[in-house]
Amino acid sequence: MVGVGGTGTAESESCVKMVVGAAILTPDHEIHAVIAAGTDHGNEVLAHLGALTGLPMAANCLSASAESGSCLDLVRQRWAGLLLEEAVLDAPVALLTVATDAGAPCPASEPADVTIHAITPALEDGDLVIRADEQPAGAGGASLATARVVVGGGRGVGSAEGFAPLEELAQLLGGVVGVSRVVTSEGWRPHTQQVGQTGTKITPDLYLACGISGAIQHIAGCSGARHIIAINTDPSAPMMSRADYAVIGDLHEVIPALIAALRDRRPG
Amino acid sequence: MTVFCLVELDSLGVADASLRALTVGRTLASSGVAAVVFADAAEIPVAELAAYGVTDIYAVTSDGYAPLAWARALAAVAGVSLVAGAASVAEVA
Numbered sequence: 001m002v003g004v005g006g007t008g009t010a011e012s013e014s015c016v017k018m019v020v021g022a023a024i025l026t027p028d029h030e031i032h033a034v035i036a037a038g039t040d041h042g043n044e045v046l047a048h049l050g051a052l053t054g055l056p057m058a059a060n061c062l063s064a065s066a067e068s069g070s071c072l073d074l075v076r077q078r079w080a081g082l083l084l085e086e087a088v089l090d091a092p093v094a095l096l097t098v099a100t101d102a103g104a105p106c107p108a109s110e111p112a113d114v115t116i117h118a119i120t121p122a123l124e125d126g127d128l129v130i131r132a133d134e135q136p137a138g139a140g141g142a143s144l145a146t147a148r149v150v151v152g153g154g155r156g157v158g159s160a161e162g163f164a165p166l167e168e169l170a171q172l173l174g175g176v177v178g179v180s181r182v183v184t185s186e187g188w189r190p191h192t193q194q195v196g197q198t199g200t201k202i203t204p205d206l207y208l209a210c211g212i213s214g215a216i217q218h219i220a221g222c223s224g225a226r227h228i229i230a231i232n233t234d235p236s237a238p239m240m241s242r243a244d245y246a247v248i249g250d251l252h253e254v255i256p257a258l259i260a261a262l263r264d265r266r267p268g
Numbered sequence: 269m270t271v272f273c274l275v276e277l278d279s280l281g282v283a284d285a286s287l288r289a290l291t292v293g294r295t296l297a298s299s300g301v302a303a304v305v306f307a308d309a310a311e312i313p314v315a316e317l318a319a320y321g322v323t324d325i326y327a328v329t330s331d332g333y334a335p336l337a338w339a340r341a342l343a344a345v346a347g348v349s350l351v352a353g354a355a356s357v358a359e360v361a
Contacts, residue, residue, distance in 0.1 A: 048339035105287035
């Protein structure tokens with residue numbers, strides 16, 4: 001039983017009134033949904049929306065179906081994706097976020113005709129008390145959670161200084177650097193760059209895992225990557241079996257070679 | 269079902285995670301999906317959103333990320349009254 005602001009008990013359901021604005025209230029009182037990606041922003045904004053409205057919010061859903069009529073049937077991730085829960089969301093307006101490693105994006109069969117509405121919101125004094133001064137983590141303004149390419153480094157990198165080639169490679173690939181938990185524990189890199197169960201879940205097109213053994217907590221954070229290339233001296237490391245391509249070798253030799261090859265291929 | 273989707277942008281257009289959300293949202297929507305984007309209309313990749321079945325784009329004026337402000341604006345756009353609700357999420361399996 002979860003939900004921001006919603007107690008979800010049978011008693012509370014009978015005595016608390018839910019009003020849906022005229023903008024989406026339809027004669028048949030069908031349910032409606034407000035959804036977002038299960039990113040830091042998406043989860044936070046919908047949690048606030050739940051608190052403002054008293055509606056429950058279901059986070060990190062993999063699928064949703066309205067086949068049962070007045071409720072939504074959900075499958076959602078718990079425990080950073082280690083557990084899948086089947087749940088029923090009973091609300092006139094369903095608030096849910098979609099896990100960042102849910103099914104691959106799929107365009108519609110044909111493009112829709114779009115109408116654009118410019119909106120200037122009416123805010124209250126307290127609405128802007130919390131504002132974020134955000135700075136992009138990598139080239140092109142991508143954050144770790146949204147980067148299309150992530151170059152990951154683990155214990156095998158060996159030191160804080162050892163990340164310089166990974167930074168260079170990430171820049172060449174238009175990506176960002178991510179790290180394993182042991183790297184942040186060693187103080188080599190900040191926790192904001194940690195990939196995994198207690199860090200950021202990533203969904204890049206390419207995850208280049210360098211010197212990362214592949215603990216299950218780390219796998220929980222990178223399983224949404226479309227393609228994984230692992231570089232490790234240990235062929236029995238779990239990350240090597242998870243990878244689409246595995247390079248058995250020393251990352252301190254492989255990465256400079258990759259950088260040189262990429263530079264050779266650049267025009268001019 | 270009417271579906272509103274908060275859409276995030278990155279340097280390449282619509283963020284991959286938002287495209288996944290739109291994909292799920294489209295399966296729920298009885299018609300098209302409405303996208304709520306906190307950006308100037310000129311910055312919004314309209315064609316990319318149209319390709320994912322978005323029929324309405326709400327371009328909301330924003331001066332950076334402010335979670336409560338975004339939530340209140342999202343509520344206003346979606347027409348969700350700010351009144352205590354009655355509902356639940358119940359685990360069934």
